[in-house]
Structures are given as structure tokens and as C-alpha cells.
Amino acid sequence: MATEVKLPDLGENIESGQVVNVFVLEGETIAADQPMIEIETDKATIEVPSSVGGKVTKVHVKASEKVKVGQVILTVEERAEAPPKEARPEEPPRKEEPAPPKAGEKGPPSPKEEPAPVAPAEKPKMPEPAAAARVGEPIPAAPSVRRLAREIGIDIAKVPGTGPGRRISEEDVKSYSRRVNAEQEAAGPSFAGVRAEKLPDFAKWGAVEREAMSNIRRKTAEHLAYCWATVPHVHQFDKADITDLEAWRKRVSPKVEKAGGKLTITAIALKIVASALKAFPQFNSSVDMESNEIIRKKFISIGVAVDTDRGLLVPVIRDVDRKSLVELSVELTQVSEKARSKKLTLEDMQGRTFTISNLGGIGGTNFTPVVNAPEVAILGIARGAFEPVYDKERGEFKARLMLPLSLGYDHRVIDGADGARFLRWVVEAFEDPLLMIL
Amino acid sequence: MGAGASGHTSRANSRRWGRLREGEERMNKTQVAVIGGGPGGYVAAFRAADLGLQVTLIDLEANPGGVCLYRGCIPSKALLHVAGLLNEAKHAANWGIAFGEPKIDVGKLNAWKKSVVQKMTGGLGELTKRRKIAYVQGRAKFLSPTKLTIVKAAGGVEELEFEHAILATGSRPTVLPSLTLKSPRVLDSTGALELKDVPKNMLVVGGGYIGLELGTVYASLGTKVSVVEMTSGLLPGADRDLVAYLARRLSTLFERIMLDTTVLSLEEVKDGVKVTFKGKEDAESEGVFEKVLISVGRRPNSGDLGLENTKAQVDARGFVGVDLQRRTAEPTIFAIGDIAGEPMLAHKASHEGMVAAEVIAGEKVAFEPHAIPAVVFTDPEIAWCGLTDTQAAKEGREVKVAKFPWGASGRATTLDRNDGLTKLLIDPKTGRVLGVGIVGYGAGELIAEGVLAVEMAALATDLALTIHPHPTLSETMMEAAEAFFGQSPHLWSAKRG
Numbered sequence: 001m002a003t004e005v006k007l008p009d010l011g012e013n014i015e016s017g018q019v020v021n022v023f024v025l026e027g028e029t030i031a032a033d034q035p036m037i038e039i040e041t042d043k044a045t046i047e048v049p050s051s052v053g054g055k056v057t058k059v060h061v062k063a064s065e066k067v068k069v070g071q072v073i074l075t076v077e078e079r080a081e082a083p084p085k086e087a088r089p090e091e092p093p094r095k096e097e098p099a100p101p102k103a104g105e106k107g108p109p110s111p112k113e114e115p116a117p118v119a120p121a122e123k124p125k126m127p128e129p130a131a132a133a134r135v136g137e138p139i140p141a142a143p144s145v146r147r148l149a150r151e152i153g154i155d156i157a158k159v160p161g162t163g164p165g166r167r168i169s170e171e172d173v174k175s176y177s178r179r180v181n182a183e184q185e186a187a188g189p190s191f192a193g194v195r196a197e198k199l200p201d202f203a204k205w206g207a208v209e210r211e212a213m214s215n216i217r218r219k220t221a222e223h224l225a226y227c228w229a230t231v232p233h234v235h236q237f238d239k240a241d242i243t244d245l246e247a248w249r250k251r252v253s254p255k256v257e258k259a260g261g262k263l264t265i266t267a268i269a270l271k272i273v274a275s276a277l278k279a280f281p282q283f284n285s286s287v288d289m290e291s292n293e294i295i296r297k298k299f300i301s302i303g304v305a306v307d308t309d310r311g312l313l314v315p316v317i318r319d320v321d322r323k324s325l326v327e328l329s330v331e332l333t334q335v336s337e338k339a340r341s342k343k344l345t346l347e348d349m350q351g352r353t354f355t356i357s358n359l360g361g362i363g364g365t366n367f368t369p370v371v372n373a374p375e376v377a378i379l380g381i382a383r384g385a386f387e388p389v390y391d392k393e394r395g396e397f398k399a400r401l402m403l404p405l406s407l408g409y410d411h412r413v414i415d416g417a418d419g420a421r422f423l424r425w426v427v428e429a430f431e432d433p434l435l436m437i438l
Numbered sequence: 439m440g441a442g443a444s445g446h447t448s449r450a451n452s453r454r455w456g457r458l459r460e461g462e463e464r465m466n467k468t469q470v471a472v473i474g475g476g477p478g479g480y481v482a483a484f485r486a487a488d489l490g491l492q493v494t495l496i497d498l499e500a501n502p503g504g505v506c507l508y509r510g511c512i513p514s515k516a517l518l519h520v521a522g523l524l525n526e527a528k529h530a531a532n533w534g535i536a537f538g539e540p541k542i543d544v545g546k547l548n549a550w551k552k553s554v555v556q557k558m559t560g561g562l563g564e565l566t567k568r569r570k571i572a573y574v575q576g577r578a579k580f581l582s583p584t585k586l587t588i589v590k591a592a593g594g595v596e597e598l599e600f601e602h603a604i605l606a607t608g609s610r611p612t613v614l615p616s617l618t619l620k621s622p623r624v625l626d627s628t629g630a631l632e633l634k635d636v637p638k639n640m641l642v643v644g645g646g647y648i649g650l651e652l653g654t655v656y657a658s659l660g661t662k663v664s665v666v667e668m669t670s671g672l673l674p675g676a677d678r679d680l681v682a683y684l685a686r687r688l689s690t691l692f693e694r695i696m697l698d699t700t701v702l703s704l705e706e707v708k709d710g711v712k713v714t715f716k717g718k719e720d721a722e723s724e725g726v727f728e729k730v731l732i733s734v735g736r737r738p739n740s741g742d743l744g745l746e747n748t749k750a751q752v753d754a755r756g757f758v759g760v761d762l763q764r765r766t767a768e769p770t771i772f773a774i775g776d777i778a779g780e781p782m783l784a785h786k787a788s789h790e791g792m793v794a795a796e797v798i799a800g801e802k803v804a805f806e807p808h809a810i811p812a813v814v815f816t817d818p819e820i821a822w823c824g825l826t827d828t829q830a831a832k833e834g835r836e837v838k839v840a841k842f843p844w845g846a847s848g849r850a851t852t853l854d855r856n857d858g859l860t861k862l863l864i865d866p867k868t869g870r871v872l873g874v875g876i877v878g879y880g881a882g883e884l885i886a887e888g889v890l891a892v893e894m895a896a897l898a899t900d901l902a903l904t905i906h907p908h909p910t911l912s913e914t915m916m917e918a919a920e921a922f923f924g925q926s927p928h929l930w931s932a933k934r935g
Contacts, residue, residue: 137865138808138824138872138892138895139808139895140868140870140895141895142893142894142895143807143808143893143894146806147803150802150803150804151801151802151803153802164868164869164897164899164900165865165868165869165870165895165897166868167870167895167897168895
């Protein structure tokens with residue numbers, strides 16, 4: 001019996017993703033729950049198993065294609081009489097119809113969804129024919145009225161018609177347009193003077209190549225542009241003397257390694273920041289401008305920016321304040337590995353209250369990290385270096401290992417003095433960790 | 439030929455271009471290259487030129503016109519006018535007027551038809567010149583999304599760079615491999631329009647509008663015409679109640695109408711073509727015909743255009759995919775007319791051409807008609823626009839159909855042509871006219887009011903309250919609208935009384 005295997009509901013409101021890999025071939029026999037494709041969603045790459053086993057008669061998708069939940073991925077010929085050898089005898093020989101698993105509350109997939117296109121994936125999509133765009137009632141408006149609406153950028157379908165048979169007159173379009181404008185004005189002027197600038201034709205000056213953004217790149221671009229545009233940023237810089245801490249770190253590192261983790265500056269920073277967030281709860285908050293409220297979070301989960309070959313990913317370490325330094329080191333090691341091997345799930349990246357970005361491994365004397373909204377602050381760590389530090393008591397310079405830190409914060413909720421205090425607190429904790437348990 | 443001065447899009451530059459043609463350096467660049475000079479292409483070229491763009495129009499013929507003017511609408515309508523006259527002259531016997539048997543001079547008839555074509559295409563050539571459109575007679579092919587190569591009719595090959603191209607290469611008669619027989623006796627619509635002679639008998643393969651129109655021409659000139667149609671009725675797709683009137687008349691004009699019948703083979707024999715038929719249940723049968731006209735549809739001319747050198751997409755049926763602006767997947771290239779999808783009609787192509795030209799000129803427009811009229815120029819004519827019964831049934835949508843049979847029309851009676859029907863498809867909730875279908879004498883002219891009604895979102899009330907001149911066939915529109923409300927003055931409906 002031929003069964004269509006569809007892209008199941010992947011949870012987390014994921015509606016679609018881009019196929020990264022197809023693991024099965026036409027003609028191949030697969031077992032139920034065997035991975036069939038790998039798809040990249042907004043921030044996670046997910047392996048999707050087939051819901052049924054049998055012989056694959058058709059693969060409907062290709063790498064780099066976009067697939068929607070409910071879309072047919074494979075056609076599988078299930079063999080009722082010969083269950084796959086992995087199948088346990090007490091199991092019924094034939095599995096459930098692969099009707100969208102867990103579709104439950106979302107209802108069945110929309111019938112409008114077309115089967116996967118068979119056209120070559122690299123070719124652009126065929127533009128929709130005009131006829132297909134018009135479904136149902138033609139808009140009751142004269143051609144001249146329809147054209148006017150298009151010219152002034154009004155969707156004629158949204159204009160209420162006042163004429164007989166709800167016919168839309170020119171006046172209806174104009175008054176609707178006035179109303180929309182008035183509403184926009186009442187909502188306050190939008191960013192005046194900000195307009196999209198057209199890209200020049202680079203090809204005039206030399207060869208160029210265009211490449212589609214990956215989902216991760218696109219999401220990162222959209223999100224950071226939003227953060228930058230909506231969060232009034234202030235950056236505070238400081239340096240921590242970690243000469244003693246570094247000696248200690250080297251001494252206890254083997255112990256942590258035995259537990260399966262690596263005691264890094266980032267792991268120590270996690271511990272310090274968690275304590276700092278307890279002391280300065282406004283740094284562990286979010287701002288709701290619609291209700292004019294500050295949302296204080298009673299949990300401390302810190303995101304750690306990880307550089308992967310697919311772009312920036314930010315896995316979350318949860319309840320940092322309740323974990324020991326060894327536990328944090330182990331978890332951080334695991335989660336970074338997961339990020340680099342594309343095993344992070346969306347859940348692994350959600351629910352953080354603060355972010356740490358450590359670029360020290362690469363170098364640099366400092367940088368200005370962008371606040372990862374809706375969080376309100378981010379700690380940047382650059383590369384520690386030996387610097388001459390003047391010792392007033394002894395009247396001499398000493399070589400000390402100094403760690404450059406930067407704090408980016410949302411000035412809407414955090415005042416400058418608090419920013420300085422927070423970073424000072426962090427610096428002092430790096431220099432004298434015992435202060436944390438004071 | 440298309441020598442451009444500048445690649446800039448400003449309108450001022452394009453005016454300068456006219457002067458530059460005389461002597462200065464020729465760079466073979468154009469702002470808009472229109473490929474195909476049919477009613478889509480030439481209208482697009484004219485509109486683009488009128489909007490200040492520098493235009494090159496490329497076509498195989500000496501003048502614009504395309505299939506419509508050279509081998510389609512125009513010559514066929516000239517011949518159908520003659521057919522109408524012959525039939526009416528015969529009909530006049532009913533009114534006590536006898537003309538006797540007509541003497542038909544095929545040579546003179548052809549010369550007149552040719553003069554009609556020449557007058558129209560020559561006129562278009564003149565209009566092209568007046569607009570300073572560079573006209574290139576040749577065959578164009580895309581080298582890239584901005585470059586064409588043109589094999590010129592006069593010899594030589596040249597390249598032309600463009601900013602935008604409008605593809606309007608139209609369609610050609612479908613050739614079925616099973617019905618291919620290299621013989622002067624087997625014609626397509628082009629061959630039939632040449633009207634080399636009036637054969638004693640003829641088989642028309644395909645009961646669509648082209649076959650029925652040309653069958654009407656030949657039958658009126660004296661040929662015994664048989665029609666074979668694969669489906670269960672003539673004019674597949676048209677509403678059956680309209681077709682019924684035509685079928686009734688054609689059953690007397692034509693020798694034979696074979697429905698549910700396929701042609702298995704064609705074979706050249708001594709004095710004709712032997713055709714083998716297969717009916718629905720019947721065994722095979724045969725017939726010998728002096729001429730066979732194959733009119734089984736048309737297919738878009740999308741091959742051999744170099745589209746593989748662009749991102750434009752061609753679907754399985756050969757249509758080039760376009761958006762509402764008629765832009766293909768290649769942003770510099772537009773496609774209009776038959777090549778851009780059904781319905782393959784000249785007036786659709788012209789409107790698409792205007793939209794494409796306006797979009798290129800930077801205007802915010804779209805091709806989004808509510809209704810594209812279709813006319814079958816048989817006798818009686820059949821015309822419709824907007825929603826049809828067939829479509830409404832397919833979509834399962836509720837409509838009220840208001841009919842006015844021409845038996846009650848004074849004007850139809852004076853013409854002795856009561857074989858007609860006007861019907862309106864009306865939205866039962868709003869009373870809006872969603873579609874119009876007409877069969878009868880001059881239906882092709884009458885449908886324009888229907889198209890306007892659908893486009894303007896007119897209500898049945900609007901048609902009923904609009905005073906129509908008496909006595910005319912146009913009154914049937916008004917009367918049909920009145921019938922929607924229960925009673926029209928000239929149509930007594932007992933059940934409502």
C-alpha cells in the first residue's frame with residue numbers, strides 16, 4: 001500500500017524549513033523512524049524521521065527546497081505481509097496512516113497546499129498565473145477604481161464598498177485611504193527620513209555573485225536589525241585583573257576535566273554574571289512598551305554565543321545560579337559541541353535572560369556587543385593580555401593579566417550609573433571571587 | 439534597424455534617439471525589445487513608445503499583425519462575412535426574394551480578403567514608423583537576460599541589447615502525430631484560410647471554434663462539410679444551452695456532425711484522403727474526403743527562443759509563467775498573449791501588452807480583468823464573458839440564471855432570427871451580474887455590454903434600469919435582467935404570474 005509521508009508538526013510553531021539533506025533514495029527500503037530528511041528551521045536543524053517503513057517509491061523534495069508542515073516528503077510502499085525485521089512481533093504489522101502526526105489542535109493541513117514541486121530546485125518558482133490569483137468573488141469595483149487603488153497602494157479587497165451590492169466607488173477607495181493614513185498618523189510618526197536605499201548595480205564595477213541567505217543568516221539579520229533599531233544601546237568598558245584567577249583556573253582545570261568539562265573563562269563568567277544578576281535584577285528583565293511594564297524574571301538562564309560554520313548560534317544554559325562551576329563547565333562544553341554539530345534544537349536556544357559573548361579566543365582588545373532583545377544587557381569578553389599595572393603601595397609597575405570586558409545595555413531600563421556599577425561588580429568578582437559569597 | 443543611442447531609461451533620452459538614428463554610432467541597444475508583432479506585441483510596442491520608451495519590434499513578417507491579421511481573426515472574419523451574406527441570400531427565399539444560385543469567383547474573393555489583410559497590416563507598419571519604433575524583420579532568440587540575437591529575414595545576424603523584453607510570439611496550430619499526413623489535401627487553419635479552391639467535400643477534425651468557423655465558410659461556399667469531435671459536444675467548454683442553438687443550425691448547414699468520435703488514421707488515396715473513425719461504441723468506419731482540416735487546438739510558440747538562457751519558466755504545456763504584471767521569472771523579460779496562457783485570444787494579448795509596457799515605464803498596474811470575452815463567429819454567433827454555467831457548476835457556486843430567449847425579441851423576429859438566447863449569471867445575494875452568455879445573430883457585438891457590466895460590478899437592477907434602444911437585439915440584455923426580478927414585459931412566465 002502506498003503511503004504519503006508528510007512533514008509532521010515539528011512543534012514550536014515551526015511552519016516550514018529548508019531541506020538541508022535528503023537521507024533516502026528512491027527504491028531504497030527504509031524502516032519506520034529512520035531519518036528521511038534534515039531540515040533547517042529558523043534556528044535549528046532537525047532530523048525528521050519517516051513515520052512509516054517500506055520501499056521508497058518517490059522522493060518529493062530536494063536539498064535547498066522549502067518544505068511546509070503537511071507537505072508530502074516521500075511516497076512509501078508499505079509491505080503489510082512482510083514487516084521490517086526490526087518490527088517487534090507484538091506490534092501491528094502496519095503502522096498508522098501517516099496523517100499529520102500531532103496535528104491535533106492545529107487541524108488538518110490546508111487543502112490548498114500543493115504537492116512538492118517536481119521542478120528542478122535551482123530554478124526559480126513559476127510566477128502565479130493571474131487566474132490562479134483570483135479565487136472566489138471578483139472584487140465589486142470598476143476597472144478604473146481598481147487601478148486607482150493599486151496606484152495609491154491600497155489593497156482593494158480591504159476597501160468596504162458602500163454602493164449597491166457592496167460596490168466600491170472611487171470615493172470609497174479615497175476615504176479608506178484617508179482613514180488608513182489618519183490611523184497611521186494617530187499611531188505617531190514612524191521613523192521619519194528612514195527609507196530603504198536601493199543597491200547599486202555592483203556588476204558595473206566587477207563580477208558579482210548572489211547567494212540566497214540561509215535561514216540562520218536571514219533570522220540573524222532580521223533580529224539584529226530589530227535589536228539595533230529598537231534598543232537604545234550604551235556600552236560600558238572595564239578590565240578585570242585575572243592574574244590570580246587564571247593561576248587558580250589552571251590549577252583546578254584537571255579536576256573539572258575529569259568531570260567531562262573544560263573550565264574556561266566563559267564558564268567562570270557564567271557563574272559571576274549569575275551572581276551579578278541577583279544583585280542587579282533589572283539586568284535580568286525585559287521591557288514591555290505596550291503595557292509600560294518591566295518584566296522581572298525570577299530565573300537566570302544565560303545564552304552563550306557560539307561561533308559555528310553555519311553562523312552565530314546562542315544556546316542557553318538554564319538556571320545558572322543553581323549550578324556549580326563544574327556543572328556549568330560540563331554543560332557549556334556539551335552545548336557548544338551540540339551547536340557545532342548542528343544538533344541544537346530550538347528549545348536549546350530559547351528562554352534566556354542574559355547573553356555572554358566571548359571573542360577572546362580570537363583576539364581583540366574590546367568590542368561592543370549588541371543587546372539581544374528582549375533581553376536588556378549583554379556581556380562581551382575580549383582577549384586577556386598582560387599589561388603594566390601601577391602598584392601604588394610599592395611604587396612600581398607590575399605585569400598583570402587584564403581581561404577586557406564590555407557591557408552593552410538597554411538604556412530604557414538601565415541607567416548609566418547602574419551599568420557602571422554592574423560591570424564594576426563583575427570585575428571585582430573576577431578579581432576576588434570570594435566577594436560573591438560575602 | 440534598431441540602433442539605440444543610450445541605455446538610460448529617461449524619457450528625454452529616448453527623444454534624442456530619433457535624431458541619432460541618422461548618422462551617429464549605432465550601438466544596437468534598445469530600451470524595450472518586443473518579440474512578435476501580433477495584437478499583443480504591436481500594442482505593447484505602441485504603448486511603450488507612446489510612454490516615451492525607445493522600442494524595437496521584431497517579427498517575421500514585413501509588417502506587424504501576427505496570426506490575428508495575417509492568418510486568423512481578420513481573414514476568417516472577412517470570409518465569414520461572405521458566408522453570412524450567402525446564407526442570408528438563401529434565407530431570403532422565405533421572404534419572397536430569390537437571388538438564384540450565386541456565382542463564386544474564388545480568385546476575386548481571395549484578392550479581396552488579401553486586400554483586407556494588406557490594408558490592416560500596412561496601416562500597422564505605418565503606425566510603427568510614425569512612432570519611431572525600430573522594426574526588425576527576423577527571428578529573435580535570447581542569448582542572456584539582456585541580449586538577443588536576431589536572424590534577419592533579409593540575411594545576416596545581429597545582436598541587440600535590451601533593458602526589457604516583451605515576449606509575444608503567440609501560438610500555432612497543434613499538430614497531432616497520429617493526424618500528420620504530408621499532403622496538400624490536409625490543411626491547418628492557415629491552409630484553409632488560403633482558400634485555394636472550394637472542395638466538394640471536407641472533413642473538419644475538431645469541433646472547436648476554429649473548426650466550426652472555417653467549416654461554416656466552406657459549407658456556405660458550397661462544400662459538403664463533416665465535423666468530427668472527440669468529446670460529446672461541439673465547442674467543449676462553452677455552456678451547453680448556448681451551443682444547442684448553434685448545433686441545431688449547423689446540423690442543417692453541415693453534412694454530418696460526428697461526436698464522441700476519434701480519427702484513427704489518415705491515408706492519401708487516389709481522389710482524396712481516406713479517414714478512419716472510431717466512435718464511442720461503434721466499430722471503425724471510413725470515409726474519403728477531398729480535403730481535411732485539422733483544427734484540434736493551438737499551442738504556444740515557446741520553443742527555440744533561447745529561454746534556457748534566462749530564468750523564464752515554461753510549463754508542461756509550453757506556456758511561459760508570468761505574474762500579474764506579466765513579468766516572467768526573469769525580471770527583465772515579460773510575456774504576453776498566447777504564450778502567457780489561456781485564453782489564447784487577441785484582445786487578451788493586447789491588454790496584457792499594455793500592462794507590460796506600462797509596468798516597464800514604471801507604472802503601478804496589473805493585468806486583472808474580471809472578464810475576458812470569448813466570441814465564436816459562427817452563425818448564430820456565441821459569446822460569453824465572466825462566469826459561465828459550466829464554471830459555476832464546477833466550482834459548486836450558487837448563481838441565479840436569468841434567461842431571455844429571442845423568440846420574444848421584436849428585433850430578432852424582424853430579422854427572422856429568433857434562434858437566440860441571452861442569459862445573465864447573477865449572484866443571488868447581491869444581484870450582481872457575474873457572467874453573461876449570448877447565442878444569436880450578432881452576439882459578438884452584444885457581449886461588449888456584458889463585459890462592461892461584469893467589470894463595473896453592475897447589478898441586474900442596473901441593466902434593467904438602463905434604457906436600451908428599441909427595437910434592437912441589445913434589449914435582450916435588459917429583458918434578461920428584468921426576468922431576474924420575476925417578469926419581463928415580453929416574456930410571460932406562468933409560474934411567477
